Amino acid sequence: MTTLKPTKGKLLVAEPSILSDSSFNRSVVLLTEHNDSGSVGFIFNKPSPYSISDLIPDIESPLKVYFGGPVSEDNLYFVHKVPELIPDSIEIADGIFWGGDFEAIQSLLKEDILSKHDIRFFLGYSGWSQKQLEEELETTSWLIVENKFNNLFTINPSNFWKNELLKFGGIYQLWANSPKDPSLN
Numbered sequence: 001m002t003t004l005k006p007t008k009g010k011l012l013v014a015e016p017s018i019l020s021d022s023s024f025n026r027s028v029v030l031l032t033e034h035n036d037s038g039s040v041g042f043i044f045n046k047p048s049p050y051s052i053s054d055l056i057p058d059i060e061s062p063l064k065v066y067f068g069g070p071v072s073e074d075n076l077y078f079v080h081k082v083p084e085l086i087p088d089s090i091e092i093a094d095g096i097f098w099g100g101d102f103e104a105i106q107s108l109l110k111e112d113i114l115s116k117h118d119i120r121f122f123l124g125y126s127g128w129s130q131k132q133l134e135e136e137l138e139t140t141s142w143l144i145v146e147n148k149f150n151n152l153f154t155i156n157p158s159n160f161w162k163n164e165l166l167k168f169g170g171i172y173q174l175w176a177n178s179p180k181d182p183s184l185n
Contacts (some may be wrong), residue, residue, distance in 0.1 A: 004144040004146070005144070006134070009031065009096065010144050010145065010146060011028055011029065011030055011031070011146070013142065013165060014026060014027040014028070015140050015141050017140050023069065023126075024141075026162075027043045027045060027046065029041040029043050030042050030092070030096070032098045033098075036130065038129045038130050038132065039132075040126070041126045042068040042069065042077065042122045042125055043067055043068055043122070043126060044066070044155070045066075045155075045158075045161055046066055046157065047157055048064070048067050051063060052109060055076060058106075058110075061109045063114070063115075063119070064116065064121070065122065066122050067123055068123060068126065069122075069126030071124055071125050071126065073123050075123070075125075076122070076123060077124075077125055078099065078119055079096060079097065080100070080114075081096055081118055081119075082097075082114070085108055085114075086104050088100045096152065143164075145167070161176075
């Protein structure tokens with residue numbers, strides 16, 4: 001069990017107890033905001049079938065778009081590590097930023113300056129109302145971990161959840177190695 005408190009920049013690792021939740025099962029969420037009003041984050045390990053070019057035809061870019069969460073799924077959001085290139089960014093944690101000037105991003109993408117190691121795009125976000133995340137933590141829906149990655153954007157999404165869960169040992173090792181649909185086992 002984790003004793004960390006939710007703060008922006010930390011990671012939420014979905015507990016095996018929420019495997020039936022289609023939005024969050026096997027998810028790792030980067031918290032981008034946590035305050036008295038609520039919490040916001042983005043699922044970092046669920047790529048969608050879309051690229052930026054699919055959503056913005058004027059931009060030829062192979063960069064993947066990820067499912068950020070079940071809130072406002074028709075909106076595009078982004079997290080990055082290049083605030084010197086993207087004005088008006090908001091710092092989440094050391095070296096990780098949220099938002100900024102989208103026109104600058106479009107220009108950078110057209111000039112092929114941004115790579116998948118610099119930025120990640122999301123359809124939708126994960127949101128919790130006031131005290132909702134704390135309640136979910138009490139009901140063992142999430143584990144909180146420090147983001148100790150040098151570059152979160154380079155982590156392989158297909159085994160991110162499993163690798164984070166394995167760090168907890170014990171029963172978590174069993175769940176980390178279970179099939180996506182345990183009923184098929």
